[in-house]
Amino acid sequence: MHEMSLAESVLEIIENSAAQHGSNKVHAVWLEIGQLAGVEVEAMRFCFDAVTRGSIADGARLEIIETPGMGRCLNCGKSMHLNERYDLCPECDMPVEVTGGTEMRVKELEME
Amino acid sequence: MCTTCGCGGGELKIGGKPHQHGHNQGELRFRRPNHEHDHTHDHGESTRRVQVERDILDKNNTFAQDNRGYFAAHGIFTLNLVSSPGSGKTTLLTCTIELLRGEMPVAVIEGDQQTSFDAERIRATGVPAVQINTGKGCHLDAHMIEHALEDLKPADHSLLFIENVGNLVCPASFDLGEAHKVVILSVTEGEDKPLKYPDMFAAADLMLLNKVDLLPYLSFDVQKCVEYARRVNPRIQVMLTSATSGTGMDEWLGWLRNRGA
Numbered sequence: 001m002h003e004m005s006l007a008e009s010v011l012e013i014i015e016n017s018a019a020q021h022g023s024n025k026v027h028a029v030w031l032e033i034g035q036l037a038g039v040e041v042e043a044m045r046f047c048f049d050a051v052t053r054g055s056i057a058d059g060a061r062l063e064i065i066e067t068p069g070m071g072r073c074l075n076c077g078k079s080m081h082l083n084e085r086y087d088l089c090p091e092c093d094m095p096v097e098v099t100g101g102t103e104m105r106v107k108e109l110e111m112e
Numbered sequence: 113m114c115t116t117c118g119c120g121g122g123e124l125k126i127g128g129k130p131h132q133h134g135h136n137q138g139e140l141r142f143r144r145p146n147h148e149h150d151h152t153h154d155h156g157e158s159t160r161r162v163q164v165e166r167d168i169l170d171k172n173n174t175f176a177q178d179n180r181g182y183f184a185a186h187g188i189f190t191l192n193l194v195s196s197p198g199s200g201k202t203t204l205l206t207c208t209i210e211l212l213r214g215e216m217p218v219a220v221i222e223g224d225q226q227t228s229f230d231a232e233r234i235r236a237t238g239v240p241a242v243q244i245n246t247g248k249g250c251h252l253d254a255h256m257i258e259h260a261l262e263d264l265k266p267a268d269h270s271l272l273f274i275e276n277v278g279n280l281v282c283p284a285s286f287d288l289g290e291a292h293k294v295v296i297l298s299v300t301e302g303e304d305k306p307l308k309y310p311d312m313f314a315a316a317d318l319m320l321l322n323k324v325d326l327l328p329y330l331s332f333d334v335q336k337c338v339e340y341a342r343r344v345n346p347r348i349q350v351m352l353t354s355a356t357s358g359t360g361m362d363e364w365l366g367w368l369r370n371r372g373a
């Protein structure tokens with residue numbers, strides 16, 4: 001379950017950012033997770049809670065912004081929304097190249 | 113967990129030794145005592161919003177770039193072999209090593225949760241190998257590779273194979289600094305795996321459809337499997353291989369000699 005190591009990385013980013021801003025308490029965390037990033041949002045919440053326990057982000061509210069999967073048809077060049085990596089172009093029935101929705105990012109923090 | 117780098121559980125072992133730091137000592141994780149909450153007060157006025165905009169994998173990616181720089185500086189061609197457990201990675205490697213003997217130096221980093229069996233199998237061929245045991249960890253990350261390189265010190269211009277932990281899921285997300293991810297799918301696993309585990313097939317540049325000597329005994333549909341793989345990754349190259357019968361080994365070795373071209 002790589003959500004655990006991802007949550008550890010999130011905490012590290014939080015701690016570094018809080019240190020930079022001279023804060024020792026983080027109340028809320030905004031994560032941006034792409035629909036095609038291979039991250040299970042519920043697993044991420046669970047791991048975030050486990051990993052932040054006893055840290056400066058203990059009890060922090062986790063807001064997850066899910067960004068849509070996007071792709072471009074290799075045949076007709078049209079851009080489209082992708083629910084899954086293996087979705088085919090609805091017009092050409094051909095494979096689509098993923099162009100967005102793979103990001104996983106710490107966007108913003110609310111701190112004291 | 114390593115408090116300096118957060119790169120795995122306390123069970124992480126590299127070359128049989130626990131994970132240690134001779135470097136990065138300045139990077140100690142920031143931890144201050146917790147804000148005491150023995151009284152109630154309103155946080156409202158004193159809080160602020162801070163833009164961070166940092167990729168969660170930034171740290172891994174930074175180590176991966178360091179590794180990539182190291183490989184470039186030493187002319188090392190590195191492949192990250194990913195698959196589910198038992199697809200035939202180590203067997204393919206020992207076979208490849210035999211066939212390349214005398215042609216170019218080879219080195220191997222083996223990743224498994226437990227045991228050094230695979231590194232021992234590689235060393236038995238006379239090629240240097242380091243075993244990483246991830247403990248409960250389910251993938252290798254770039255930081256573990258950096259440590260393994262300190263131990264292994266592959267020869268200049270060598271071919272370096274990293275055999276990842278058997279897992280078709282999360283090794284897809286972790287760049288190790290390799291030139292290519294190579295996904296190995298054995299025909300006994302079923303042709304639907306590229307659709308069931310699309311991230312891995314999307315991340316790989318080459319798919320080895322392995323153990324093809326077993327095809328006569330199965331109802332595995334090769335065409336369908338390739339079509340599924342191309343659906344999630346239109347650019348993926350495909351080779352049919354078997355260490356047992358030797359099928360496809362020429363094509364695979366040709367690809368290695370051309371460094372993935």
Ligand SMILES: Nc1nc2c(ncn2[C@@H]2O[C@H](COP(=O)(O)OP(=O)(O)OP(=O)(O)O)[C@@H](O)[C@H]2O)c(=O)[nH]1
Nearest residue numbers: 196197198199200201202203278323326354355356
């Ligand atoms: N029929 C056949 N069997 C093979 C072939 N390659 C490997 N095997 C068998 O598959 C089993 C697993 O092989 P390994 O090489 O250990 O597989 P692996 O992917 O390294 O396994 P893990 O590291 O444990 O994930 C062994 O019993 C091998 O003998 C092949 O080309 N054909």
Ligand SMILES: [Mg+2]
Nearest residue numbers: 201202230275
């Ligand atoms: Mg193996």
Ligand SMILES: [Zn+2]
Nearest residue numbers: 073076089092
């Ligand atoms: Zn189209």
Ligand SMILES: [Zn+2]
Nearest residue numbers: 114117119255
């Ligand atoms: Zn380390």
Ligand SMILES: [Zn+2]
Nearest residue numbers: 002250251282
């Ligand atoms: Zn993992």
